[in-house]
Amino acid sequence: MYPLRNGDLVLLCRGGVEPLAATCTRLFRVDAPDPDALLTAWTLDRDGDALVRYATARVADAPPPLPAPELTLNLYGADAIAQLVEGSRMSDLMQRQTAVLLQPGAGLRPLFREIVFSRTVLEARLAVAGQAHADPLLFRHLAARLEGRVIEALQHDGGMAEPLAPGPGDRQALHLNLTLAGAASEAFARLAGQAREAGLRLGVEIALLDAFADPAAFHRARDALRAAGVAVVLDGLSHQVLAVTNPALLGADLVKLDWHAALPEAGLHAALARLEPERVLLHQADTEAAVAWGLSQGIRRFQGRHVDNMLAAGRLSGCVAGQGCTLRQCAERALATGPAGRAGCRNPALLDGSTV
Amino acid sequence: MTGLEALTALVCGCASGDVNRRVLLLRADRLPPALARPHHMRLARAALDPLLRTNRALLYDLPDHRVAVSWRGPAGDAVEAARNALAHLLAGAPPGTPEPDSLLMLFALPQDGPALLKAAGVETVAPAPAPAPVKARPLDAAMLASMEAQLAGADVARFARRKPVCEWRGDAMATAWEKRFLCIDELAATLAPGCDPRAEPWLFRRLTRTLDLRMLSLLAAPGELRGAGPFSLNLNVASILAPEFMRLDAALPVALRGQVVLDVHPGDVLADPASFAFARGFVRGRGYRVLLRGVTAALLPLLDLDRLAPDLVQLRWCPKLGQLDAVPWASGRTVLSRADAPDALQWGLARGIRMFHGRAARLAA
Numbered sequence: 001m002y003p004l005r006n007g008d009l010v011l012l013c014r015g016g017v018e019p020l021a022a023t024c025t026r027l028f029r030v031d032a033p034d035p036d037a038l039l040t041a042w043t044l045d046r047d048g049d050a051l052v053r054y055a056t057a058r059v060a061d062a063p064p065p066l067p068a069p070e071l072t073l074n075l076y077g078a079d080a081i082a083q084l085v086e087g088s089r090m091s092d093l094m095q096r097q098t099a100v101l102l103q104p105g106a107g108l109r110p111l112f113r114e115i116v117f118s119r120t121v122l123e124a125r126l127a128v129a130g131q132a133h134a135d136p137l138l139f140r141h142l143a144a145r146l147e148g149r150v151i152e153a154l155q156h157d158g159g160m161a162e163p164l165a166p167g168p169g170d171r172q173a174l175h176l177n178l179t180l181a182g183a184a185s186e187a188f189a190r191l192a193g194q195a196r197e198a199g200l201r202l203g204v205e206i207a208l209l210d211a212f213a214d215p216a217a218f219h220r221a222r223d224a225l226r227a228a229g230v231a232v233v234l235d236g237l238s239h240q241v242l243a244v245t246n247p248a249l250l251g252a253d254l255v256k257l258d259w260h261a262a263l264p265e266a267g268l269h270a271a272l273a274r275l276e277p278e279r280v281l282l283h284q285a286d287t288e289a290a291v292a293w294g295l296s297q298g299i300r301r302f303q304g305r306h307v308d309n310m311l312a313a314g315r316l317s318g319c320v321a322g323q324g325c326t327l328r329q330c331a332e333r334a335l336a337t338g339p340a341g342r343a344g345c346r347n348p349a350l351l352d353g354s355t356v
Numbered sequence: 357m358t359g360l361e362a363l364t365a366l367v368c369g370c371a372s373g374d375v376n377r378r379v380l381l382l383r384a385d386r387l388p389p390a391l392a393r394p395h396h397m398r399l400a401r402a403a404l405d406p407l408l409r410t411n412r413a414l415l416y417d418l419p420d421h422r423v424a425v426s427w428r429g430p431a432g433d434a435v436e437a438a439r440n441a442l443a444h445l446l447a448g449a450p451p452g453t454p455e456p457d458s459l460l461m462l463f464a465l466p467q468d469g470p471a472l473l474k475a476a477g478v479e480t481v482a483p484a485p486a487p488a489p490v491k492a493r494p495l496d497a498a499m500l501a502s503m504e505a506q507l508a509g510a511d512v513a514r515f516a517r518r519k520p521v522c523e524w525r526g527d528a529m530a531t532a533w534e535k536r537f538l539c540i541d542e543l544a545a546t547l548a549p550g551c552d553p554r555a556e557p558w559l560f561r562r563l564t565r566t567l568d569l570r571m572l573s574l575l576a577a578p579g580e581l582r583g584a585g586p587f588s589l590n591l592n593v594a595s596i597l598a599p600e601f602m603r604l605d606a607a608l609p610v611a612l613r614g615q616v617v618l619d620v621h622p623g624d625v626l627a628d629p630a631s632f633a634f635a636r637g638f639v640r641g642r643g644y645r646v647l648l649r650g651v652t653a654a655l656l657p658l659l660d661l662d663r664l665a666p667d668l669v670q671l672r673w674c675p676k677l678g679q680l681d682a683v684p685w686a687s688g689r690t691v692l693s694r695a696d697a698p699d700a701l702q703w704g705l706a707r708g709i710r711m712f713h714g715r716a717a718r719l720a721a
Contacts, residue, residue: 240628
């Protein structure tokens with residue numbers, strides 16, 4: 001195998017390359033819109049000259065960008081960021097995103113609001129500290145390390161749109177992302193108690209990888225959460241993982257399947273049927289195509305940017321103070337948990353409202 | 357081969373081939389001191405003599421003066437004669453002497469194999485349990501960064517360890533390959549004393565990635581693998597696709613081509629199934645076998661092993677696994693790990709598993 005200056009790889013081999021090309025095409029299909037365009041085959045005795053010409057031309061190419069900076073730096077950076085985050089207002093780092101039930105012909109009904117770390121905000125802070133290529137493992141570590149602060153903030157920080165204050169009418173349930181340890185913590189048990197008193201339903205979202213790392217601990221956490229009246233959601237199921245596992249056996253109340261453009265072609269009908277469409281929420285449904293595919297599969301629960309826009313459109317059409325507001329502004333303000341992100345809205349009650 | 361090893365091999369042979377044998381075990385270690393002088397021991401041992409005339413009789417000298425005899429078929433009279441001889445020895449023994457039934461124990465193989473090995477002293481030769489863990493600080497990013505910086509210049513060879521994976525070959529256990537690894541606990545104790553490297557799972561995974569690369573570099577060093585036998589390595593998928601792996605591949609002696617097993621963890625596979633699929637095809641083409649390690653009884657039903665398509669699966673023994681009547685995947689391509697107790701061996705052998713990793717398997721090898 002010969003690496004070229006521009007990052008291309010040339011494999012020299014004897015015999016037919018068709019099986020290898022077919023394998024590569026299958027692998028590339030995951031991320032590349034046109035996998036065939038990534039491969040070229042030359043037969044040396046026939047068009048070897050063309051290969052030599054191509055390779056020679058690559059010598060003049062600019063070298064590929066340098067790899068990510070030394071990982072050790074990232075570790076120091078991550079620690080510094082964690083300290084920075086621990087000293088800052090959580091509402092500035094968090095977002096809330098609404099999940100909806102979409103019944104054809106019956107419109108949208110909000111199901112719950114998920115409080116999440118804004119990856120954008122955290123990544124921006126990492127970039128400020130020179131850590132733009134932070135290791136995803138470190139991001140997960142950081143989020144786990146900060147979950148205690150999230151729970152605390154929900155209890156005390158009015159900046160989270162005061163979710164625990166007694167509110168009018170039928171309020172949306174609130175979902176948090178927790179590790180198994182966080183879900184079993186005393187701090188969360190206190191929060192769950194407070195939420196019950198305030199008449200607010202809670203849900204806990206556990207990352208699929210955490211559940212698979214210790215299925216027995218997941219089952220214990222699931223049973224304890226259910227007994228406390230908290231919904232249990234399995235988060236982060238990709239189509240690739242669905243193809244090789246049976247997450248239905250984990251027995252969560254809801255499974256969040258991540259939308260991906262390759263999903264419709266992934267041949268997962270049987271796997272989806274096992275999950276039961278009424279227990280599936282199509283996550284990262286950022287486009288109309290995603291929602292349309294979900295509906296065609298019998299999925300009725302959705303979350304993502306396209307849903308945010310649909311909700312914003314509904315609000316704008318009924319808002320008495322919405323003159324001059326754009327769809328994007330309304331959608332972004334609804335995502336914000338702190339007052340800064342919501343500034344400019346003259347009808348915050350509708351922004352927080354439970355009905356559209 | 358010691359008596360205990362021979363007895364373990366007999367138990368394994370009976371379990372794997374569903375062969376019937378009877379074993380009478382003399383627990384001379386339970387005799388009170390007044391009856392445990394050398395001439396008492398000789399007499400107690402002589403009590404077993406009638407059994408040595410039975411079909412296929414074999415005698416096993418075991419730890420702490422224990423002795424066993426195995427034979428095939430009925431031998432009621434001989435067993436009775438042995439019991440009478442022992443009762444004669446114990447006649448007039450002081451109060452508190454164990455009952456004859458607890459000194460002379462009869463077992464039927466294959467079903468009583470684990471109980472026999474326990475009574476024969478398999479556990480007494482096991483290493484002492486690890487001392488209670490000291491309350492350690494969880495690893496944090498700054499400590500990990502410091503460990504990584506130290507690792508860059510440290511000689512990791514002194515943390516390298518080997519443990520055999522054994523294979524039952526019909527009449528005895530033999531080493532199939534050696535598992536080579538860096539002992540993370542010792543390494544952490546040296547580089548970050550008082551710190552628990554496993555307390556933060558994501559940082560731990562990151563540490564294992566760093567260690568993978570050091571291990572690969574260590575093995576790729578000139579002469580390191582000269583004369584080495586088949587081996588396996590724990591690797592992250594990302595490490596298989598790293599340049600360090602290609603350097604090991606280039607340094608691999610011809611005799612070892614096709615003899616190396618790469619162990620990957622399900623958590624790592626599920627974090628990026630597409631990379632795993634690519635890595636699996638890539639290394640298989642170069643003659644490596646891919647083993648999915650650490651599959652627990654709880655994880656087993658959640659995974660579609662046929663679609664994950666590793667070459668080998670390593671099931672981790674626990675009593676819950678013992679409740680399964682059959683191995684749900686090709687038993688010939690399954691390795692049973694944590695086979696520290698005889699019941700793990702017994703369970704695996706009875707279900708067609710031939711490869712084991714653990715104390716009980718090493719003892720039988």
